[in-house]
Structure formats: C-alpha cells, structure tokens
Amino acid sequence: MEKKAIIVGAGLVGSLWAVLLARRGYSIDVYEMRDDPRKAGFIGGRSINLAMSTRGWKALEKAGIENKIREVAIPMKGRMMHDEAGELAFQPYGKEGQAIYSVSRGGLNIELIRIADQYDNLRFHFSQKCLGLSLDDNTVYFEDTRAGERSSAQAPLIFGTDGAFSAVRRSLMKQPRFNYSQQYLEYGYKELHIPPGPDGRHPLDKNALHIWPRGQFMMIALPNVDGSFTGTLFLPFEGSPNSFEHLQTDEQVTAFFHRHFPDSIPLIPGLLEDFRANPTSALATIRCLPWCHQDKVLLIGDASHAIVPFYGQGMNSGFEDCSLLDGLMDTHQDNWSTIIEIFNQDRPKDANAIADLALRNFVEMRDRVADPRFLLRKEIEAYLHEKYPEDFLPLYSQVTFSHIPYSQALAEGLAQDELFDRILAIEGIEENWKANVELGEVFRQWLREREG
Amino acid sequence: MEKKAIIVGAGLVGSLWAVLLARRGYSIDVYEMRDDPRKAGFIGGRSINLAMSTRGWKALEKAGIENKIREVAIPMKGRMMHDEAGELAFQPYGKEGQAIYSVSRGGLNIELIRIADQYDNLRFHFSQKCLGLSLDDNTVYFEDTRAGERSSAQAPLIFGTDGAFSAVRRSLMKQPRFNYSQQYLEYGYKELHIPPGPDGRHPLDKNALHIWPRGQFMMIALPNVDGSFTGTLFLPFEGSPNSFEHLQTDEQVTAFFHRHFPDSIPLIPGLLEDFRANPTSALATIRCLPWCHQDKVLLIGDASHAIVPFYGQGMNSGFEDCSLLDGLMDTHQDNWSTIIEIFNQDRPKDANAIADLALRNFVEMRDRVADPRFLLRKEIEAYLHEKYPEDFLPLYSQVTFSHIPYSQALAEGLAQDELFDRILAIEGIEENWKANVELGEVFRQWLREREG
Numbered sequence: 001m002e003k004k005a006i007i008v009g010a011g012l013v014g015s016l017w018a019v020l021l022a023r024r025g026y027s028i029d030v031y032e033m034r035d036d037p038r039k040a041g042f043i044g045g046r047s048i049n050l051a052m053s054t055r056g057w058k059a060l061e062k063a064g065i066e067n068k069i070r071e072v073a074i075p076m077k078g079r080m081m082h083d084e085a086g087e088l089a090f091q092p093y094g095k096e097g098q099a100i101y102s103v104s105r106g107g108l109n110i111e112l113i114r115i116a117d118q119y120d121n122l123r124f125h126f127s128q129k130c131l132g133l134s135l136d137d138n139t140v141y142f143e144d145t146r147a148g149e150r151s152s153a154q155a156p157l158i159f160g161t162d163g164a165f166s167a168v169r170r171s172l173m174k175q176p177r178f179n180y181s182q183q184y185l186e187y188g189y190k191e192l193h194i195p196p197g198p199d200g201r202h203p204l205d206k207n208a209l210h211i212w213p214r215g216q217f218m219m220i221a222l223p224n225v226d227g228s229f230t231g232t233l234f235l236p237f238e239g240s241p242n243s244f245e246h247l248q249t250d251e252q253v254t255a256f257f258h259r260h261f262p263d264s265i266p267l268i269p270g271l272l273e274d275f276r277a278n279p280t281s282a283l284a285t286i287r288c289l290p291w292c293h294q295d296k297v298l299l300i301g302d303a304s305h306a307i308v309p310f311y312g313q314g315m316n317s318g319f320e321d322c323s324l325l326d327g328l329m330d331t332h333q334d335n336w337s338t339i340i341e342i343f344n345q346d347r348p349k350d351a352n353a354i355a356d357l358a359l360r361n362f363v364e365m366r367d368r369v370a371d372p373r374f375l376l377r378k379e380i381e382a383y384l385h386e387k388y389p390e391d392f393l394p395l396y397s398q399v400t401f402s403h404i405p406y407s408q409a410l411a412e413g414l415a416q417d418e419l420f421d422r423i424l425a426i427e428g429i430e431e432n433w434k435a436n437v438e439l440g441e442v443f444r445q446w447l448r449e450r451e452g
Numbered sequence: 453m454e455k456k457a458i459i460v461g462a463g464l465v466g467s468l469w470a471v472l473l474a475r476r477g478y479s480i481d482v483y484e485m486r487d488d489p490r491k492a493g494f495i496g497g498r499s500i501n502l503a504m505s506t507r508g509w510k511a512l513e514k515a516g517i518e519n520k521i522r523e524v525a526i527p528m529k530g531r532m533m534h535d536e537a538g539e540l541a542f543q544p545y546g547k548e549g550q551a552i553y554s555v556s557r558g559g560l561n562i563e564l565i566r567i568a569d570q571y572d573n574l575r576f577h578f579s580q581k582c583l584g585l586s587l588d589d590n591t592v593y594f595e596d597t598r599a600g601e602r603s604s605a606q607a608p609l610i611f612g613t614d615g616a617f618s619a620v621r622r623s624l625m626k627q628p629r630f631n632y633s634q635q636y637l638e639y640g641y642k643e644l645h646i647p648p649g650p651d652g653r654h655p656l657d658k659n660a661l662h663i664w665p666r667g668q669f670m671m672i673a674l675p676n677v678d679g680s681f682t683g684t685l686f687l688p689f690e691g692s693p694n695s696f697e698h699l700q701t702d703e704q705v706t707a708f709f710h711r712h713f714p715d716s717i718p719l720i721p722g723l724l725e726d727f728r729a730n731p732t733s734a735l736a737t738i739r740c741l742p743w744c745h746q747d748k749v750l751l752i753g754d755a756s757h758a759i760v761p762f763y764g765q766g767m768n769s770g771f772e773d774c775s776l777l778d779g780l781m782d783t784h785q786d787n788w789s790t791i792i793e794i795f796n797q798d799r800p801k802d803a804n805a806i807a808d809l810a811l812r813n814f815v816e817m818r819d820r821v822a823d824p825r826f827l828l829r830k831e832i833e834a835y836l837h838e839k840y841p842e843d844f845l846p847l848y849s850q851v852t853f854s855h856i857p858y859s860q861a862l863a864e865g866l867a868q869d870e871l872f873d874r875i876l877a878i879e880g881i882e883e884n885w886k887a888n889v890e891l892g893e894v895f896r897q898w899l900r901e902r903e904g
Binding site for chain 2: 176177178179180181182183184237282284
C-alpha cells in the first residue's frame with residue numbers, strides 16, 4: 001500500500017499524529033477548518049487550560065518535543081481548596097516530585113504544527129472545512145471557508161482527528177449498525193480571567209490547581225506562564241438558584257460571588273465584563289463504535305471519545321491513542337488492516353472507562369474535596385502507597401501518573417472504594433490512624449481477597 | 453392557540469394519534485413518506501408480527517376500534533418451547549384468560565388510517581418525505597417522492613411519529629445540548645414464512661408464541677389469521693459459527709436448520725428461497741432527551757424511544773404514549789405548554805425502562821426459557837401471584853397485563869430477582885415445592901423487608 005494518508009483536523013491530536021506518521025515517511029495531507037493559527041493567532045475563550053500528565057508526555061516524547069513543552073509548562077503539585085471564608089487546604093496529587101502540568105492549548109497546538117511543518121512529506125491545508133467522505137472511493141470533500149470553492153482529496157488511509165463534532169464521524173454514522181451516543185451534562189462553564197498581580201507575578205500559588213468546591217457547583221483556576229490564571233466557573237444551566245439562569249444581571253453575579261467566592265473577587269477585576277462577554281459553554285460525553293470503516297478510515301481523540309474535562313484526561317487520552325497506534329506500527333509496520341482491527345478492538349473500552357471516570361471526578365472536585373473524610377482517605381491512600389508500593393497505587397495515580405489501561409484503573413478504583421468503605425468504618429480511624437492496628441489488618445485482608 | 457397540528461408519519465402511532473386529536477376537533481394534517489397503503493398495499497417483509505397487550509388495547513379503545521381489531525387478533529396464551537428433539541413445553545404468560553394477541557402490522561395500520569380518514573378535519577398526505585423542520589417558524593419541509601416537488605407546511609403544533617429514523621428528531625438534534633444514543637445489537641433477524649397446513653389450518657398450536665431457544669440464538673413464530681405463521685430467526689451477524697456470516701450457501705443453511713431446528717424444516721418449505729430473498733435486518737435501541745422543542749414539537753413512539761422487539765412492547769409503548777397524552781389533554785385541555793412539559797418530564801424514564809427490559813428479555817427468550825430452573829421460577833411466580841394477589845404480581849404481568857409505569861415494573865422486577873435468588877437457593881425446592889414451608893417464610897420475609 002502506498003504510504004499516504006489524509007488527516008482531517010489539525011488540533012492537538014491531529015497535528016501530533018501528523019508528526020508521528022511523517023517521521024515514518026508517510027506522505028501526509030492535513031486539512032483544518034480553522035485558519036492557520038501561526039498567522040491568525042489561536043482563538044481562545046472557550047477552552048479550559050490543559051493539564052498534561054504522564055500519558056501526554058509520553059506521546060510528546062515520541063514526537064521529540066517533550067523538552068520544548070516542559071519549558072513552558074507549569075507544574076501543579078496538588079489541589080488547593082478555597083472555602084467560603086477564604087481558608088486554604090492543600091492536597092497533593094501524588095508522591096513528592098509528581099505533578100500535572102498546566103499548558104496553554106493554543107501554544108501547544110502552534111508548537112505541534114511548527115514541528116509537523118518541518119517535514120517535506122507533510123502539507124497543511126488550512127481554512128478547509130470537511131463536508132464529508134465518500135467511503136467507497138476514499139475521498140474526502142472540502143470547502144474553503146474563505147474563497148468558498150470546493151475540492152476533494154483521496155488517500156488509502158484517512159484519519160478523523162476533527163474533534164467532538166467530527167465531520168468524519170458524521171460520515172461513518174451513515175454506515176449500518178453504527179453505535180453512537182452524545183450525552184450533555186446539565187452544567188455549563190464560563191471562563192473568567194485572573195490577571196497577574198501588581199508585581200506581575202501569579203496572585204495565587206502557581207504550583208497548584210485551585211478549586212472552590214461548593215457542593216453542586218465549583219470554580220477552578222489554572223496558572224498561565226504570563227503570571228495570570230484562567231478561572232472557570234462550572235454551574236448548572238438552570239433549575240437551581242445557583243445556576244446560570246439566575247445570573248442574568250450584574251447585581252446577581254456580584255451577589256453570587258460575594259456569597260460563594262468572596263476571596264476570588266479581588267482576583268477577577270473584569271468579572272462583570274467577562275461574565276457578559278464570555279459564552280456559557282456546554283459539556284458533552286461522546287461515544288461511538290466502531291471507530292473505523294474497514295481498514296481505510298479511523299477516528300482518533302475527541303472524534304471518537306470526547307469526555308468532560310474533570311480528570312484532565314481529554315488531551316492525554318487522545319495523545320495516548322497516538323502512542324498506542326505508533327506502538328502498533330512498531331509491531332505491524334504498515335499493515336493497517338491489522339493495526340486498525342486491534343486498535344478498534346482494544347481501545348474503546350479504555351475510552352469508555354476514562355469517560356466514566358471523568359464524570360465521576362466532577363462530583364469529587366465540586367463536592368467531595370471539601371469533605372474531611374475524603375481528605376483523610378487521600379492521606380491514607382498516600383500512606384498505603386508509600387508503605388506497600390507494590391500492592392497499592394491510588395486510582396488517581398493510576399490514571400494520571402501511569403500507563404495502566406484506563407479500564408483496568410477504573411476496575412481497580414472500584415475495588416479501592418470497597419477497601420475505603422471498610423477502612424473509614426474503623427472506629428476512631430480519624431485519630432492517629434497511622435498507629436491504628438486495624439488499618440493494616442483490613443488492608444491485608446482486602447489484598448488476600450483480591451489475590452484469592 | 454389555534455387547534456391545528458401537523459403529524460409527521462402515518463405509521464401505527466401516527467395514525468392512532470391522528471384519530472385521538474381529530475376526535476377533539478383539531479385540524480390535522482398527516483404527512484407520510486410511503487404511498488397510501490390502502491392503495492399500494494402494505495410493504496411487509498421486514499416487520500416482526502405485533503403482540504398487542506393491555507397497554508395497546510387501552511389506546512385502541514380510546515380510538516374506538518378495539519373491538520374491530522380484536523376480531524382479527526389471535527390470542528397467544530403462552531410460550532411454546534421447541535427443543536432440538538422437537539419436544540414441546542408450554543409456559544403460560546399470565547393467569548387463565550390472559551393472553552397477548554398476534555396482530556398484523558399492515559392490517560392494523562390500514563385500519564387506523566381508515567378510521568382517521570373518516571374525520572373531516574383530518575387530511576392525509578402520502579408520498580411526502582419530511583426533509584426537516586425550521587424550528588423558529590414551525591415549518592416542516594417535504595418532498596413528494598413521486599413528482600419530486602417540494603412543499604412546506606406550518607402549524608403551532610408538530611408531532612414527530614416518524615419512527616426510529618425520524619426526520620423530525622434529526623432536526624431537534626441540531627439544537628444545543630440534545631442527548632442522543634443509538635445502540636445496535638450484534639444480532640440480526642430474518643423472516644421465514646411458515647405457510648398454512650394442507651388443510652388450510654395452522655400447522656402449529658396457534659394460541660402460543662413458538663420459541664426455539666438455542667442459548668446464543670433463537671427462532672420464533674407468531675400466528676397469522678390466514679393459517680400461516682411468521683417465523684423469525686435471530687442470529688449474531690458474525691463472530692460465532694452460528695451466525696449469518698456462516699450461513700452463506702444453501703448447504704450451510706440446510707445443515708444449520710437440520711442441526712438446530714429439525715422440527716421446523718417441514719414447516720418452512722421455502723426456507724432456502726426465503727433465506728436468500730429476505731434481508732438480514734438490524735435491531736437498535738434509540739434514546740434521546742428532550743423529546744420536545746419548546747411547546748411546539750413533540751416526538752412520540754419509536755421517534756423518541758425505539759426498542760428491540762423481545763418484550764413485544766414497541767407498539768404498546770408508543771400507543772401508551774398516545775393514551776397518556778390523551779389523559780393529559782383531559783386534565784389540561786389545550787394547554788400544550790403544560791402537557792409537553794409534564795410528558796417530557798415523566799415519560800422518558802419509562803421509555804428507558806422498557807428499553808432495558810426488552811434487551812434483558814432477549815436473553816430470557818433465547819436462553820433462559822430452556823432452563824428448568826427458569827421454568828420452575830415461572831411456576832412459583834404464578835403460584836405466589838395466585839396465593840398473594842395483593843402482594844405479588846410477576847414482572848412479566850406488570851409489563852404486559854397492567855398499566856403500571858415501566859420504570860416501576862423494572863424496579864419491582866429487580867426486587868423479584870432478589871426474592872428468587874433466595875427461593876431457588878432453598879434446598880430441595882425442585883421437589884414438591886408447594887408443600888415447602890421455607891418458601892412461604894422466605895416470601896413473607898422479603899415482603900416485610902420491602903415494607904420496612
């Protein structure tokens with residue numbers, strides 16, 4: 001087969017995947033609906049900052065740009081919880097030295113496009129909106145969003161990396177027996193800008209992901225390299241008094257922030273302007289199956305598995321798709337029939353697992369992180385991991401700091417829930433738990449049951 | 453508001469709903485993609501016979517045609533299981549006198565259209581394919597499938613009764629935050645014709661639904677009024693040796709039937725022709741939410757909740773939608789804003805429940821009905837219902853012979869599963885169980901727990 005492919009979508013996953021294929025000598029044409037971000041600038045305003053973690057770094061390493069991105073990534077070592085009185089509590093994500101990294105989506109995307117564009121065998125075509133595919137003859141149709149003229153392109157391999165609203169997926173959906181689901185949260189989000197402090201420095205601890213957990217809703221903030229933070233408010237669209245529906249006037253917004261996030265008010269001088277100007281965006285989980293059409297078309301990243309942002313794994317899981325496919329090419333070379341079959345067989349269960357975990361983590365972030373018993377669990381988890389490194393790796397670490405398949409991590413996490421139901425039921429566990437004999441007994445009993 | 457509505461789709465639900473609205477004086481225009489079945493004949497070949505049960509009859513009664521349909525409906529009092537040796541076993545569906553009724557889809561649809569067409573305030577427009585809606589101005593666009601010309605129509609109320617592949621739903625899908633899912637079974641089905649016997653009479657007991665349960669697959673047959681049966685083979689598309697993929701040649705089909713359904717071979721003289729000529733069709737579950745757009749557009753029946761056929765509740769649940777809406781009109785007259793809000797709030801959970809129950813019943817029909825312990829459970833269920841009529845109604849009866857909301861029936865069914873886990877664990881329950889003292893104790897204990 002000719003080593004030639006079309007990639008539809010030059011977002012994070014599309015441009016990374018382009019690099020990985022170009023490195024192997026494939027002739028690549030990448031089509032992107034938006035204008036070239038290197039010239040047009042990156043359109044922001046609706047994108048939560050990215051939290052790069054182990055799975056993402058691995059893919060960047062394969063693409064040879066890990067170090068370059070590390071220079072502009074800000075480590076976040078844990079969560080900093082802000083209560084209504086402005087009191088802070090810190091909860092580390094992992095062991096000493098472990099962190100997730102705040103990265104700018106636009107900056108990372110531009111960097112990936114630059115790297116990709118250095119390959120002679122790779123061509124970018126911007127401002128090209130995909131209109132659909134003709135699956136019989138491997139043709140993709142485009143419309144130039146500026147000039148309006150239409151064109152088409154053909155290749156033996158077509159990759160759909162065109163995100164949650166994928167046009168490539170829309171063509172696959174017309175095939176018989178295509179499974180598809182889109183489920184929206186009843187929550188929306190709005191970005192709020194936290195500028196640098198008067199000294200140009202970060203106005204909050206920059207090495208933490210800040211959370212204002214309020215039970216049914218929350219605000220978060222992630223650091224940017226310029227000293228600012230990007231804040232994001234997550235709130236029900238309607239129904240509750242604490243919903244976007246009831247934040248229509250400046251007075252309502254002000255009263256809401258005074259009541260629930262008083263310590264954030266001095267941090268967001270443009271609160272009312274941001275609130276009016278920035279859109280209220282929706283959050284969806286998208287699943288489908290198959291991810292492919294025969295051995296010709298394959299969906300990667302959000303195009304086949306868009307998830308909510310609460311585990312920070314959207315980009316990481318898309319990048320892991322690329323790593324896994326790259327690994328399959330190591331084993332099966334250019335045998336795409338086999339590569340696509342294996343990938344479509346093995347990967348969707350992991351995508352489903354991280355979709356479920358991300359939904360579950362929303363409850364954790366907005367509600368449980370404010371619960372002393374949850375924080376106690378996190379402390380005991382860290383302790384058990386330190387004491388029994390071979391036998392216990394907390395779920396969060398499995399997802400964030402390992403390459404364990406997501407589906408395995410989810411199963412493990414459910415077993416860990418059961419363990420902590422027992423541990424937290426131990427009488428007096430709150431006090432001096434390190435000296436509690438029962439803790440070790442319960443843990444070892446749980447281990448035995450799992451091995452048995 | 454003007455009492456005027458458009459109904460898109462003149463299938464079973466659409467034509468019944470047209471009758472119920474026309475009775476109340478609404479000016480109704482019904483648009484249907486297919487040609488008029490009164491002239492064109494009803495296109496069959498892919499439709500499993502219908503099993504009318506209590507929920508369906510109630511809606512027909514409201515439309516004033518219950519008696520007319522009863523005349524051509526064949527009562528099926530239970531399941532007749534055929535094993536590999538051709539041995540028969542009968543298991544009643546309910547109490548003495550209860551039955552589900554085999555009805556011809558085409559015959560019922562034509563009858564409903566005839567009844568509807570008697571209203572002066574109702575107009576049918578056949579051969580009109582819906583192209584989509586303009587939601588802002590309540591306009592529906594059509595294309596004449598014969599002449600090709602396009603037209604549009606407007607009304608304050610638009611009902612989408614256009615089935616699993618609803619064009620009305622496709623327009624709602626473009627609204628923000630529309631939840632949607634389509635999930636296909638890995639099984640297909642193929643219709644096989646069982647003609648009347650030499651004497652013109654039914655070649656099998658006509659008062660039963662015949663099942664050939666074979667674990668991972670099955671065949672069923674439902675009686676028709678002309679002495680024939682409609683047989684349907686349900687088989688995985690691929691993967692297993694017993695799949696459509698491996699039934700490509702006449703030899704393969706013959707060998708497969710000789711091995712698994714030997715007693716059916718003399719019943720299906722056209723087996724090989726049918727197998728070649730009839731399509732292998734797919735089975736989907738479709739869910740969405742909301743079912744409406746504001747107080748203007750509402751989806752009813754398969755358009756909002758298409759289910760697999762294994763509980764015989766597809767048509768019945770669609771007809772129940774109509775009964776419920778009719779009941780809401782009794783209470784709220786023409787206040788469609790309220791009617792649609794309540795219906796969209798209350799009904800989807802029941803549609804989800806019957807979707808789940810239908811998937812679950814496939815396993816029951818193809819596998820569990822051949823298990824002596826399952827049949828024992830059914831016997832004990834009937835006994836408990838007879839002895840404690842106030843306290844125990846089997847799940848199947850709740851779904852089929854009552855108007856209990858499906859979601860409540862499903863919850864009840866899960867509790868009944870738990871009861872029978874305990875009952876079937878009683879030592880020696882297989883023998884002389886009516887005299888078993890423990891049975892009553894376990895049942896009363898279960899009752900007490902539920903009341904407590």
